[in-house]
Amino acid sequence: MTTATTASTRPKGGGTSAGRPAPAVRLRAGLAHGSPALLALVALAVIVAIAAAIQPGILSVTGLSLMLMSAVPLAFAAQAQMIIMSVGDIDLGIGNLVGLVTVIAATLLATDPLLGFGMLAAVLVVYALLAVIVQKRGVPSIIVTLGMSFVWLGIGLQLLPTPGGATPEWLTAIGSWRSTVVPPPLVFVALAALAGWWITRRTRAGARMRALGSSAATLDKAGWSAARTRMTAYVLAAVLILVSGLLLAAQTRSGDINSASNYTLTTIAAVILGGGTFSGGRALPVGTALGAVTLGLISVLLSLVALPSSMQAGAQGVIVLAVLAGRIVTERFSR
Known part of the structure; x- marks a missing residue:
């Protein structure tokens, strides 16, 4: 009888006698909630450390500014892609649109x-119409946005x-803004993460967008319009894309339709x-910002190690795959 009672009252799942989860359980829970952003942060730290070992001057304000500028x-483009992906869609036109803005x-x-500002405003209208086509006509977002990319x-x-x-x-x-206190790129990246966080975490629209991506039926039962929610997501994403293009133009001081052709796939990789x-x-704005900075620094690192340009694309792909594989491993461990 005593044995049965003890067995029946013993905490399940590795818990403690005080009813709190065991350390191993708490560790897995922490990994489940924080490992993606943590992994991106670790990858970023490793890249910066390697770059600093090759070129110590990088750790200065000027060095970090040059390194993080790209x-x-x-x-900002990655935050836009994150918003689109939060509703379950993908934008394959981001790269060409950023180039068009430049x-x-x-x-x-x-x-x-x-x-000029009229054309930028027209982009917002077009994105609202794209959302209607996806929602009302059932056309996959990858088809609609790919067509618009052309x-x-x-x-x-x-x-x-x-x-x-x-x-x-x-x-x-x-x-041209420069500072001797903090690298300006860090300020802009923080603003990008803050914008994504405010949109997705601090507004009702953000909650509806995440609900649409996870369970459209629940959104409908709550009395929220799926079409209006998708339109809001697309328009807000378009605003961030316009900001991305303007900042890229501010850096290059010129325009080039092909200047951001790699952004489409890179932003998707940054979100993942x-x-x-x-x-x-x-929607994880901080993790997405860290992912974008990490991917942006990979090309800088490859340049520092004097890797031939013909091999840089392949090497960048291998590094991205390795980092994403690390995320898969940590997620499996956290289960």
């Missing part, structure tokens, strides 16, 4: 600001067939590296 527009910034914003490319080539142009002074001033999923319902 990650700034990518961080073209508009280096041409129309400098010569005809009213028309539209963005065509418009960009029409406005500026070859790289060039010049950004307006106010935009150039943003790209930061803990996101393809199925939707999940």
Whole structure:
């Protein structure tokens, strides 16, 4: 009788006698909630450490500014992709749209600001219509956004067939901002993460977007419009894409439709590296920002080790796969 009683009252699942989870259980729970962002942070720290060992001057404010500069527009584009993926969709037109924004910034914003800002506003309207097509017509987002990527490319080539142009002074001033206290790129990356966090975590729209990605039926039962929620997600993502393009133009002080052609797949990888999923319902702004910075620094690291340009693309792919494989291992361990 005593044995039975003891067995029946013993905590299950490795818990303690006080009713608290055992250390191993708490460790797995912590990994389940924090491992994606932690993994991206560890990968980022390793890359910076290796780069600093090769070139110690990188650890200065100026060195970090130069090293992180390319990650700034990518961080905003990755937040946009995160929002789209939170509702269960994927945007395959981000790269060409960011390139188009640089073209508009280096041409129309400098010569005809009213028309330039009008075109940027038109992008928001187009994204709202894309959301309606996806929601009402059931067309997969990858088809719709892939088709639009060719539209963005065509418009960009029409406005500026070859790289060039010049950004307006106010935009150039943003790209020229320097500080001796903190690397400016860190400020912009933090702003990108803050924007993504506020949209997805601090607004009702963010809760609805995550609900749409995880369970559309639950969203409908709650009386929320799925179409309006998807439209909101697409428009907010478009705003961040426009910011990404303007910041890229501010850095290069010119326009090039092909300047962000690799952003499409890189932003998806940044979201996944930061803990996101393809199925939707999940938005991790800090992890996504860390993932974007990590991916942005890989190319810098490969340049520092003097790897031939013909091999850099392959090496970058191997590193990304290795980091993503690490995420899979940690997630399995946390279960």
